[in-house]
Amino acid sequence: MNSLSLRPGPIALLILGLIFSLHLLASFTHEEYGRVTSISRIASKLSPNKSTFTGNAFPNDQIYSDKRANATFVILCRNNQLWDTVRSVREIEDRFNNVYHYPYVFLNEVPFTEEFKYRLSSIVSSKAEFGLIPRDHWFQPDWIDEDKAKKSRDKMQSENIIYGGSLSYRNMCRFNSGFFFRHPLMQKYKWYWRIEPDVHFHCDITFDPFRYMEEQNKIYAFTISMVEYEATIPTLWGHVRDFVQKNPQYVAKNNYMGFISDNAGEKYNLCHFWSNFEIANMEFWRGEAYMNFFEYLDSKGGFYYERWGDAPVHSIAAAIFASRDQIHFFDEIGYEHAPYTHCPKERDHWKRGRCSCNPKTNFDFDGVSCLDKYVKFIHT
Numbered sequence: 139m140n141s142l143s144l145r146p147g148p149i150a151l152l153i154l155g156l157i158f159s160l161h162l163l164a165s166f167t168h169e170e171y172g173r174v175t176s177i178s179r180i181a182s183k184l185s186p187n188k189s190t191f192t193g194n195a196f197p198n199d200q201i202y203s204d205k206r207a208n209a210t211f212v213i214l215c216r217n218n219q220l221w222d223t224v225r226s227v228r229e230i231e232d233r234f235n236n237v238y239h240y241p242y243v244f245l246n247e248v249p250f251t252e253e254f255k256y257r258l259s260s261i262v263s264s265k266a267e268f269g270l271i272p273r274d275h276w277f278q279p280d281w282i283d284e285d286k287a288k289k290s291r292d293k294m295q296s297e298n299i300i301y302g303g304s305l306s307y308r309n310m311c312r313f314n315s316g317f318f319f320r321h322p323l324m325q326k327y328k329w330y331w332r333i334e335p336d337v338h339f340h341c342d343i344t345f346d347p348f349r350y351m352e353e354q355n356k357i358y359a360f361t362i363s364m365v366e367y368e369a370t371i372p373t374l375w376g377h378v379r380d381f382v383q384k385n386p387q388y389v390a391k392n393n394y395m396g397f398i399s400d401n402a403g404e405k406y407n408l409c410h411f412w413s414n415f416e417i418a419n420m421e422f423w424r425g426e427a428y429m430n431f432f433e434y435l436d437s438k439g440g441f442y443y444e445r446w447g448d449a450p451v452h453s454i455a456a457a458i459f460a461s462r463d464q465i466h467f468f469d470e471i472g473y474e475h476a477p478y479t480h481c482p483k484e485r486d487h488w489k490r491g492r493c494s495c496n497p498k499t500n501f502d503f504d505g506v507s508c509l510d511k512y513v514k515f516i517h518t
């Protein structure tokens with residue numbers, strides 16, 4: 139066909155002009171007609187986060203409505219991690235949030251610099267808030283015996299235990315275990331997605347994980363799980379057992395003890411969800427069971443006399459106080475925190491996410507991964 143024949147003739151142009159004039163006239167004289175035919179409304183119908191939730195159980199098959207969850211990203215970091223934080227945020231924006239526009243809360247125990255706030259505010263497609271952590275949420279409490287704590291730090295350092303000599307790391311683990319969800323900037327939200335500086339998102343996330351979790355009644359989601367260094371938590375499990383014995387009312391009926399213990403709770407098998415990635419419901423942490431659990435553990439001083447991590451503390455609580463079908467593994471979310479990567483195993487997930495990771499270099503198959511236990515016990 140000759141390309142010239144595609145050109146509209148004068149009569150066609152006249153008809154088009156007539157239709158457009160009638161449309162304009164109707165828009166001005168009939169408010170409702172103008173509203174339903176406005177360009178922005180038609181465009182919003184085409185935008186992926188403005189369509190309707192289909193209710194399918196597989197996240198990547200879901201398209202969500204314009205109703206966002208009451209959720210935020212939360213990033214705890216230092217000012218000197220500015221550029222690593224910029225990279226993490228740039229990636230989650232490009233892979234997910236440029237469509238969904240969830241807000242961010244940045245937290246720090248010292249004020250963020252103007253440069254930090256300027257850079258991060260400039261690259262997000264939503265609201266960014268910058269919070270100062272209250273002193274008593276961060277620093278070692280006065281009732282901790284510093285001599286005893288220091289001896290433990292020195293000993294762990296001499297034994298080359300990772301972060302064994304670090305006080306700030308201990309503050310961080312205690313804060314993430316029991317305080318981040320109580321920060322004034324976090325109070326208004328129900329859901330959070332924890333992100334760290336220098337992490338990577340390898341795939342497009344073409345669904346809304348928050349909405350998925352809300353619809354499916356989940357409370358905690360992870361992408362990587364593994365075993366903990368035993369030397370950092372020598373007395374933790376004993377305290378967990380004591381707490382549970384004193385508070386049997388908090389134990390969920392259909393709990394997930396099989397994931398964290400190979401002998402019905404006698405010993406901890408060290409499995410935990412790697413908490414540098416977490417999507418979870420803060421109402422669970424704010425609830426009576428977890429608050430009492432945290433206060434109990436905190437009163438034992440193990441965040442400082444040992445080096446309890448927020449990952450085992452969160453994971454043990456989720457496994458005991460939540461029912462197992464409330465814990466979710468997001469295979470679709472390609473995620474890397476050095477030195478480990480989770481890359482979607484399902485071919486379909488990898489393709490839909492236009493992933494950049496190699497599914498063969500997947501931590502899921504590593505000897506210290508606990509994913510096999512997750513899979514084994516989640517449906518039993």
Ligand SMILES: Nc1nc2c(ncn2[C@@H]2O[C@H](COP(=O)(O)OP(=O)(O)O)[C@@H](O)[C@H]2O)c(=O)[nH]1
Nearest residue numbers: 214215216219245246247306307310334335414
């Ligand atoms: N503001 C602040 N953030 C910290 C501090 N220590 C660690 N973090 C943050 O806490 C998270 C975990 O720390 P990281 O060093 O990555 O520990 P790792 O992932 O266990 O190796 C990261 O988001 C860090 O930016 C600190 O002293 N101050």
Ligand SMILES: [Mg+2]
Nearest residue numbers: 334335414475
């Ligand atoms: Mg980290």
